Amino acid sequence: MPTLNDILVLLPEFYLVAAACLLLLVDAFMKPEQRGALHWLSIIVLLVAIYLVVAGQPQGTVTAFDGMFVRDRAAEILKVFALLCVALVFVYARPYLVDRKQFQGEFYTLMLFAVIGVMLLVSAGNLVMVYLGLELLTLSSYGLVALNRDSPLSSEAAMKYFVLGALSSGMLLYGMSMVYGAAGTLDLAALHGAASHSGLPHLMLFGLIFMLVGIAFKLGAAPFHMWIPDVYQGATTPVTTFIASASKLAAFGMAYRLLEAGLGDLSHYWQPMLAAIAVLSLAIGNLVAIVQSNLKRMLAYSTISHMGYLLIGLVNAGPEGYASAMFYAISYALMGTAAFGVILALARAGFECEEIDDFKGLNQRSPWMAFLMMLAMFSLAGVPPLYGFFAKYLVLQAAIDANMLWLAVVGVVFAIIGLYYYLRVVKVMYFDKPEEGTHVVVQPDAGLRVVLSLNALVLVALGLYWGPLLGWCRQAFAG
Amino acid sequence: MFNHLLSLLIWLPIVGAVPVLLAGSSRPNAARWLALLFMVLTFAASLFLLPRYDAAAGGLQLVESHVWIASLGVHYGLAVDGISVALILLTTFVGILVVVGAWEVIQNRPHQYMAAMLVLEGLMIGVFCATDALLFYVFFEAMLIPMFILIGVWGGPRRVYATLKFFIYTFFGSVFMLIGLLYLYHKAGTFDLHALAALPLSLKEQSWLFFAFLIAFAIKVPMVPVHTWLPDAHVEAPTGGSVVLAAVMLKVGAYGFLRFTLPIVPDAAAHYVWLIVVLSLVAVVYIGYVALVQEDMKKLVAYSSVAHMGFVTLGIFVGYLLVRDAGNVDAAKLGMQGAMVQMISHGFVSGAMFSCIGVMYDRLHTRLIKDYGGVINVMPWFGFFYVLFAMANCGLPGTSGFVGEFMVILASFSANPWIALFAAFTLIIGAAYTLWMVKRVLWGEVGNAHVAEMKDINGRETFVLAAFAALVLLIGIWPEPLVHLMDSSVAQLVQQLGTHKI
Numbered sequence: 001m002p003t004l005n006d007i008l009v010l011l012p013e014f015y016l017v018a019a020a021c022l023l024l025l026v027d028a029f030m031k032p033e034q035r036g037a038l039h040w041l042s043i044i045v046l047l048v049a050i051y052l053v054v055a056g057q058p059q060g061t062v063t064a065f066d067g068m069f070v071r072d073r074a075a076e077i078l079k080v081f082a083l084l085c086v087a088l089v090f091v092y093a094r095p096y097l098v099d100r101k102q103f104q105g106e107f108y109t110l111m112l113f114a115v116i117g118v119m120l121l122v123s124a125g126n127l128v129m130v131y132l133g134l135e136l137l138t139l140s141s142y143g144l145v146a147l148n149r150d151s152p153l154s155s156e157a158a159m160k161y162f163v164l165g166a167l168s169s170g171m172l173l174y175g176m177s178m179v180y181g182a183a184g185t186l187d188l189a190a191l192h193g194a195a196s197h198s199g200l201p202h203l204m205l206f207g208l209i210f211m212l213v214g215i216a217f218k219l220g221a222a223p224f225h226m227w228i229p230d231v232y233q234g235a236t237t238p239v240t241t242f243i244a245s246a247s248k249l250a251a252f253g254m255a256y257r258l259l260e261a262g263l264g265d266l267s268h269y270w271q272p273m274l275a276a277i278a279v280l281s282l283a284i285g286n287l288v289a290i291v292q293s294n295l296k297r298m299l300a301y302s303t304i305s306h307m308g309y310l311l312i313g314l315v316n317a318g319p320e321g322y323a324s325a326m327f328y329a330i331s332y333a334l335m336g337t338a339a340f341g342v343i344l345a346l347a348r349a350g351f352e353c354e355e356i357d358d359f360k361g362l363n364q365r366s367p368w369m370a371f372l373m374m375l376a377m378f379s380l381a382g383v384p385p386l387y388g389f390f391a392k393y394l395v396l397q398a399a400i401d402a403n404m405l406w407l408a409v410v411g412v413v414f415a416i417i418g419l420y421y422y423l424r425v426v427k428v429m430y431f432d433k434p435e436e437g438t439h440v441v442v443q444p445d446a447g448l449r450v451v452l453s454l455n456a457l458v459l460v461a462l463g464l465y466w467g468p469l470l471g472w473c474r475q476a477f478a479g
Numbered sequence: 480m481f482n483h484l485l486s487l488l489i490w491l492p493i494v495g496a497v498p499v500l501l502a503g504s505s506r507p508n509a510a511r512w513l514a515l516l517f518m519v520l521t522f523a524a525s526l527f528l529l530p531r532y533d534a535a536a537g538g539l540q541l542v543e544s545h546v547w548i549a550s551l552g553v554h555y556g557l558a559v560d561g562i563s564v565a566l567i568l569l570t571t572f573v574g575i576l577v578v579v580g581a582w583e584v585i586q587n588r589p590h591q592y593m594a595a596m597l598v599l600e601g602l603m604i605g606v607f608c609a610t611d612a613l614l615f616y617v618f619f620e621a622m623l624i625p626m627f628i629l630i631g632v633w634g635g636p637r638r639v640y641a642t643l644k645f646f647i648y649t650f651f652g653s654v655f656m657l658i659g660l661l662y663l664y665h666k667a668g669t670f671d672l673h674a675l676a677a678l679p680l681s682l683k684e685q686s687w688l689f690f691a692f693l694i695a696f697a698i699k700v701p702m703v704p705v706h707t708w709l710p711d712a713h714v715e716a717p718t719g720g721s722v723v724l725a726a727v728m729l730k731v732g733a734y735g736f737l738r739f740t741l742p743i744v745p746d747a748a749a750h751y752v753w754l755i756v757v758l759s760l761v762a763v764v765y766i767g768y769v770a771l772v773q774e775d776m777k778k779l780v781a782y783s784s785v786a787h788m789g790f791v792t793l794g795i796f797v798g799y800l801l802v803r804d805a806g807n808v809d810a811a812k813l814g815m816q817g818a819m820v821q822m823i824s825h826g827f828v829s830g831a832m833f834s835c836i837g838v839m840y841d842r843l844h845t846r847l848i849k850d851y852g853g854v855i856n857v858m859p860w861f862g863f864f865y866v867l868f869a870m871a872n873c874g875l876p877g878t879s880g881f882v883g884e885f886m887v888i889l890a891s892f893s894a895n896p897w898i899a900l901f902a903a904f905t906l907i908i909g910a911a912y913t914l915w916m917v918k919r920v921l922w923g924e925v926g927n928a929h930v931a932e933m934k935d936i937n938g939r940e941t942f943v944l945a946a947f948a949a950l951v952l953l954i955g956i957w958p959e960p961l962v963h964l965m966d967s968s969v970a971q972l973v974q975q976l977g978t979h980k981i
Contacts, residue, residue, distance in 0.1 A: 363632075367591070378624060383650070384617040393613075393657070400658075400665045408661065412654035419650055423627070423643055431631040431639050467548040474550050 002065060009064035009071050012052040012079070013119050019045040020112035027105025035103060039094050042108045046087040046115075053079050063125055067187050070125035070261075073476035074326065078122040078253045081330050085245035086115045088337045088455060092344040093238030095445045099349040100148075102236065107147060111242065114140035118246055122253030127176045127186040130257060134172070134218070137250055138165050141243060145235040157234025164217070164227045172214025178207025179263075188262040196265035208266055211258055212273055218251040219307045222280040232300035237344050237354065240296055244303060244336035251307075252329035255314060256322060267317040274315045275407055281308030282414040289421045296354045298421060299339060302380060305418055306332050309395050312411055316398035319477040324394035326473045331379075331391035331462075338456045339376040342369055345444035345452055356425060361434030369444070370429045372456035379459040381422035382415050387462040394470070484527060485541055485557040485608045488567065492521050492574070493601035496594035507589045511582060514593035518578050521600065522571040528564045529964075537561065537967025539610065539673075547614070552669050556610040561968035562737065562819055563607040565961060566730055569826045570607070572950070573726045574600045576943045577719040580834055583939070584718065584841055585633060592633055592719070599625040599723060606731050612660045612670040615738070616653070619695075619731065623649055626720065626728070633717040641708075641715035648708040652698035656739075659691030663743070676742035679980055685747035692739045693755075699732030702792060703761045706785045713781035714846070718837025721777065725784050726830035730822050733791045741795070741975050749976075752799040755792055760901045762789030767908030771915070776839075776846045779916055780832045783872060786905060787825045787880075793902060794818025794887040800894040802976040810893035812973045817886025819965050824871070824879035824954055831868040831947035835861070838940050839920075842933045848919050852926025858935045862921050864944040869917045871951045873910040879954035 007014065023045065027038055053076055061072040089111065097103040117137030124130040142165065146158035180186055182204035183194040198204045217224040232240050259270060285305025292298035310332070313325030346353040346362075346369060353359075363370040379388035392415065399408040444452075462469060495517030502510035532540050539558035547555040559567065577596055585592045602625070605618035623646050630642035664670055667678045680688070698705045709729075713721050740748050748755075763786050770782035795818045798811035838861060839854065840846055855862035871878035874885075884905065892899035925931045936944065954961055 363588075363591075383624060384620045389617075389620070393661070396658070397661050397664065400661045405658070405662070408658055412658055415654055416647065416651050419647055420643070423646060426627070427631060427639055427643065430628060431642075465547075467546075467550065470548060471550050 006064040006069075008056070009058070009062050010069060011056055012049050013116060015052055016045070016049050016112060016116050016119070019049075020109055020116065023112065024105065024109045027109065030105070035105070038105055038108055039090065042112065043087055043090050045112065046083050046090070050080055050083045050087075053083070067125045067189060068129045069120075069123050071123055073472070074256065074322075075123040075253065077326065077330075077472055077476055078249050079119050081333055082115055082118045082122075082246040082249045085249070085333050085337055086111055086242065088341065088451065089238055089241045089245070091448055091451045092241060092337070092341045095448060096236070096238060096344050096347055099347070100236075102148060107144070107238070110140045110143045110147070114144065114242065115246060118250040118253075121250050122257070124254075124257050125188050125261075127180065127188065127191075127262070130254060131169075131173060131176065133250075134254060135169065137247065138169065141239075141247065144239040144242065145231055147239065148236045151234075153234045154236065157231045161227050161231045168214050168217035168224065171210045171217070175207045175210025175212075175214060178203055178210065180207075182207060188257060191262045192264055195263050204266070205269060208263055208270060209273070211263075212270060212277075215251070215255045215258060216277050218254060219248070219310070220251075220304055221277045221307045221311060222284040222304055223277075225281065225284065225304045228304055229297050229300040232303070233294055233297045233354075237296065237340055237347065237352070241337055241340035241344070244299070244340060245333040248303070248307075248336070249329050249333050252310060252325060256326075259314065260317070260322060264317070271315050271317055271402075274311050275404065278308045278311035278315060278407070279410055281305060281311065282410060286414045286418040286421075289418070292421070293356055294354055295343060295356050295359070295425070298356065299336070302418070302421070303332075303336070305414065306380070308414070309392055309411060312407055313395035313398045315404065315407065316402040318398075318402070320401060320474065321398040322477040323470070323473040324391075324398040326476065327470055328391040328395050330469070330473075331387050334455065334458060334462075335376055335379050335388055338372065338452070338459060339380065341448075341452045341455055342373040342376065345369060345448055356428055357435070359425060359428045360432045362429040364434055366443075368453070372452060373429060374426050375456045375459050377422040377425050379463070381419045383419075385460070385463040387459045387466065390463060390466050483543060484524065484531060485543055485559065487524055488521060488571070489557075489601050489605045489608065491524060491601070492517055492597040492604075495520075496597040499590055499597060500594045502590050504588050504590055510590035510593055511578070514597060515575070515578050517597055518571070518574045518600070522575055525567050525571040528559065528567060532559060532561070532564050532964075534561055534964050535967065537971055542610075544610075547611075553613050554611045554671065555614060556671065557608040558610045559608055560971070561965040562734070565819070565823055565964055566607045566727070566734060567604050569730075569823055570600060570603050570727045572946075573722060573826065573830050576830070576834070576946055577722050579939060580722065580837065580943045581717070581719045584837070587633065592629065592717075595625040595629050596719060596723070599629070603723075603727050603731065607734060610672050612663070612672055612675065612739075614670075615672075616657060616660060619735070620650070620653055622728065622731070626724065629720040630712060630716045633720070634715040636715075637711070638715040641711040644708050645712040648705070649698055652695040652705070655691045656695035659688045662688065672738060672742065676975075678743070680744065682746055682750065682981055685744040685980070686750065689740060689744045689747035689751060692735065692744065696732040696735040696740070697758075699735065700729060700788050700792060701732065701785060702758050702789070703766060703785070706762070706766070709785060710778045710781040713784075713833075714775055714777045718833060718840065721833040721837070722830040725780070725833055726826040729784060729788055730826060733788065733795065733818070733822055736792070736795055737972060741972060744980075745975060745978050746981050748796070749799045749803050752796050755796040756800070756898060759789040759793035759796070760898065762786055763793070764901055764904050764908065767905060767912065771908065771912040773912075774848055776836045776848055776916060776920070777833070779848075779912060780829060780836065780872075783909065783912065784825065784829050786909065787821065787829070790821050790884055790887050790902070790905070791818045791825070793891060793898070794821060794883070797887070797891045797894050797898065798973055798976045801890065802973065805894065807893055808973060808977075810890045811976060812969055813886050814890025814894075815969045815973055816962060816965065817883045817890060819883075819969060820879070820954070820958060820961060821883025821887065823961060824883050824951070827947055827950045827954070828868060828871045828878075828880055831864070831944065831951065832872060834943055834947065835865045835868060838936060838944075839933075843929050848916060850926070851920040851930060853921070853923045854926075854930060854933065855921040856925050857931060857933045860941065861936045861944075864936075864948055865921060866917060867948055868951065869913045871955065873913045874906060877952070877955050879951045879958070881955060882958045
C-alpha cells in the first residue's frame with residue numbers, strides 16, 4: 001500500500017503530472033488567440049516544480065514505493081537543472097513557434113511529460129522504473145520531433161529516432177531481463193549486492209553489455225550515435241534544444257543509476273568498455289563535426305564528442321568521477337541551451353538560421369548576440385575562463401585519478417581538434433562580412449534576449465566561480 | 480586598496496572593457512577616451528608596485544590568497560617578485576601606447592578593439608601574478624580569446640588563417656601542460672606553485688613534465704622549431720596586436736619557464752639543458768639568417784623577435800651548465816639577469832619597431848620593403864626614431880638591446896666558449912638584417928611617388944615613439960634600477976637551478 005509518505009516523496013512528480021494534464025485540458029478549451037497564457041502557465045508550473053524539488057529536499061536519501069523511487073541529492077540536482085532547461089526552452093521557443101504557426105498546446109504538454117520522464121528516470125530505484133521513465137521521456141520526444149509534421153526532414157528524423165530508439169529500448173530491456181535472470185532482483189540496491197556474486201556471471205555480463213548499449217544510445221555516444229545528427233537537424237530547434245539539454249541530464253542520470261547504483265560491483269568490467277566508447281565518441285564527434293556546414297548538425301556531432309568527455313568522468317567509477325560527470329552534464333546542458341538559444345533568437349519566419357553561413361558578419365548586425373554565441377562556442381571548446389573548460393578539466397582529472405593518463409591525453413588531443421570547428425563559428429561571426437541582403441539588424445524578443453543573456457553569462461560566472469556547484473555535485477556522491 | 484593591488488591591476492582593465500564596449504560604435508571617441516583612461520589608471524596603479532615591492536628582500540610579495548574552489552583546494556593566489564613587477568610595468572606601459580597608437584588608425588568598431596585590448600591587458604597581468612597553477616593556466620589560455628579577435632577582425636588579408644593558426648597552435652601546446660598540471664595535482668593535491676616546487680619527483684616523472692611544460696612555453700616564446708605561427712600572426716595582426724604580441728605575450732612563455740620548469744622539474748631541465756641551449760642558438764643564428772631574406776618588414780621583425788627570444792631562453796638555461804657543472808653561481812646569475820633585461824628590453828624595442836612599421840603602413844598600406852626607399856627625405860623625425868630602434872634591435876651599446884645580450888654572451892662564455900661564439904653571431908647577423916632593412920627603407924633617393932607624399936609623424940605618433948625611445952635609452956644607459964629591481968628574484972631563481980629533487 002502506498003503510504004502518505006510515498007506520496008510526499010513524489011510530490012513534485014505528482015504535481016507535475018496533474019499540472020500537465022490540467023494544461024492539456026485548458027488548452028483544449030482555450031481560444032487560439034489566448035494561447036499566450038498557456039506559455040506563461042507552463043513556465044510557472046515548471047518554476048513551482050523547481051520550488052517543490054528544492055523545498056521538499058529530504059535529509060539524505062529517501063526511497064518510496066518499496067525502493068522503486070529514490071530521492072537523493074544527485075536526483076534533486078539533475079531534476080532542478082532539467083526543469084530549468086525546459087523552462088529555458090519554453091522561453092526561447094515561443095517567438096520561433098509563433099512565427100511558424102506551431103504555437104500549440106501539444107508542444108507544452110509533451111515537453112512537460114518528457115520532463116516528468118526525466119524526473120522519474122533520474123530517481124529510479126528499480127530496473128522497471130528506469131525503463132518506465134525512459135519510455136515516458138522518449139515517447140514524448142518522438143512526438144516532439146514529429147511535431148513539425150509538414151516538414152519531410154522532421155518526419156524522417158522522427159522515424160529514424162523512433163525506430164532506433166525502439167531498438168535501443170529493446171536492447172536495454174533485453175539486458176535488464178538477463179540481469180534479472182542472473183541476479184534474481186530488479187531492485188537496483190539489491191542488485192548492487194548481488195551482481196558480483198551471482199551464480200551466473202556470464203549471463204550477468206551478457207546483460208550488462210546490452211544495458212551499456214542502451215545507455216550509450218541514450219547518451220548518443222559512438223558507435224550508437226547515428227540518430228543524433230539527423231534528429232538534431234530534423235527536429236525543430238526548440239525540440240533540439242530540449243534533446244541537447246534536459247535529455248542529456250536524464251541520460252547521465254540513467255547511466256549513473258544503472259552502472260553505479262545497480263552494477264557498481266562490476267565496474268572493472270564496464271570501465272574499459274566505457275573508455276572505448278568514450279574514445280570512439282571523441283574521435284567520431286570531433287572529426288565529423290569539422291566538415292559540417294549546418295550548425296545544428298555540427299552541434300550534434302559536438303554533442304557526441306561531449307558525451308565522450310562525460311564518459312571519461314564515468315570511467316573513473318568513483319564518487320569524484322561521478323561528480324565530474326554530473327558537472328559535465330550540467331555544463332553541457334547550459335551550453336547547449338545557450339548555443340541553441342542564439343539560433344532560436346536569430347531565427348525569423350521563413351529563416352531558420354541554422355546554416356553556419358547564416359551567422360556571417362553577425363557581429364556587425366547584432367554584436368550582443370554574436371558575443372553570446374562566442375561565449376557558448378568558447379565554452380563548448382573548453383577555453384578558460386569559461387564553464388566548459390572547468391567541466392573538461394574535472395573529467396580529465398577524474399581520468400588521471402583513475403590511473404588512466406592515456407585517456408586524459410586522448411581527451412586533450414581531441415579537444416584541440418574540436419577547437420577548430422568552434423573557432424570557425426566565431427570566425428564566421430566576427431571576421432566575415434555579412435552577405436548581401438542580410439543587413440537586417442536582428443532584434444529578438446526582449447524577454448528572450450534577457451534570459452538568453454543570463455544563460456550565456458552564467459557560462460562566464462560559473463567559469464569564474466564554480467566552487468559551490470562542484471560542491472553540490474560532490475556532496476551528491478559522497479558517502 | 481593596497482592590500483588588493485594585484486587584483487586591482489588585473490580587474491581594473493577587464494572591468495573597464497565593459498563601459499568601453501557600452502560606449503558603442505556610435506560614440507567612438509567616448510570609447511577611445513574611456514579606454515585610454517582605464518589604461519592610464521592601470522598604469523598609475525602599477526606604479527604603486529614600485530614603492531610597495533621591497534626589491535632588497537626579494538621573494539614573493541603583495542600576497543593575496545583566497546580560497547577559490549574549496550573542494551579542490553584551489554586558491555585565487557596572487558603575488559609578485561621583482562621579475563613580475565618589471566613585466567607588469569612593461570605591460571601597463573605598452574597598454575597606454577597601444578591605445579594611443581590605435582587612436583585614429585582603427586576606424587572599424589574601435590570600441591571592440593579597445594575593449595579587447597583592455598581585457599588582454601588584465602589577463603596578461605594575471606599571468607604575471609598568479610601563484611596557483613590552475614589560475615595561471617586560466618589566464619594563460621584566456622589571453623588567446625582577445626588576441627584571436629584582435630588579429631581576426633582588424634588584421635590583414637590573411638588574418639583568418641593567421642589567427643586560427645595562432646589560436647590552435649598555442650592551444651595545442653598548453654593542453655599538454657594542463658595534463659602535466661593535472662598529474663602534479665594528482666601527486667601533490669594542490670596547485671600551489673610553492674608546494675609543487677617542493678614536491679619530490681623522479682627523473683622519469685620530471686622528464687615527462689619537462690616536455691609537457693616545454694611544448695607549452697616553447698610555442699609561446701616561441702622557440703625553433705615551433706615558431707612558425709609567429710611570423711604569420713605578426714604579419715596579419717593590426718599594429719597594436721603586433722606590439723602587444725611581441726612586447727608582452729612572448730614574455731609569458733619565458734616567464735612560464737621561470738615559474739614552472741625551473742622550480743618544479745629542475746633535474747629534468749638540467750638533464751635536457753643542451754636541447755634548450757641548441758634550440759636557442761639555432762634561433763639566434765638560423766632565424767637571424769631567415770630574417771635577413773625577408774621582404775616584409777613585419778615578418779623581418781617577427782623573425783628577429785624569435786632570434787632575440789633565443790637569448791632569453793639561452794640566458795635562463797645556460798645557468799644549469801654553470802651551476803651544476805662548474806659551480807659558477809655568479810656567471811649563472813649574470814646570464815639570468817641578462818635574460819631578464821633582454822625580456823624587458825625586447826618588449827620596448829620590438830614594440831617600438833612594430834609601431835614604426837605601423838606608422839609607415841598607415842600611410843602606404845604596404846609592409847613590403849621594396850615599396851619604400853628614401854623615407855628619411857620626407858619623414859625626418861620618423862627616420863630619427865626608426866634608426867634609434869634599429870640600433871637597439873641590433874644591440875648597439877647605449878641602447879637597451881645591448882645590455883641583455885652582452886650579459887648573456889658573457890655568461891655563456893664561462894659555460895662554454897662555443898655557445899658564446901654562436902650567440903655572438905647575433906651581433907653580426909642582427910646588425911645585418913636590421914641595418915639592411917633601414918638602408919632599403921630609409922636611405923637613398925625617394926623610392927616612388929607614393930613615398931614622396933608621405934607626411935612626417937604627427938603629435939600622437941611622436942608621443943608613442945618618443946615614449947618607447949625614452950625607455951630604450953634609459954635601460955641602455957642606466958640599467959641599474961631595473962637590474963636592482965630583479966636582483967634578489969634572479970638570485971633565488973639561480974639558487975633553484977642548483978636544487979635537486981631526486
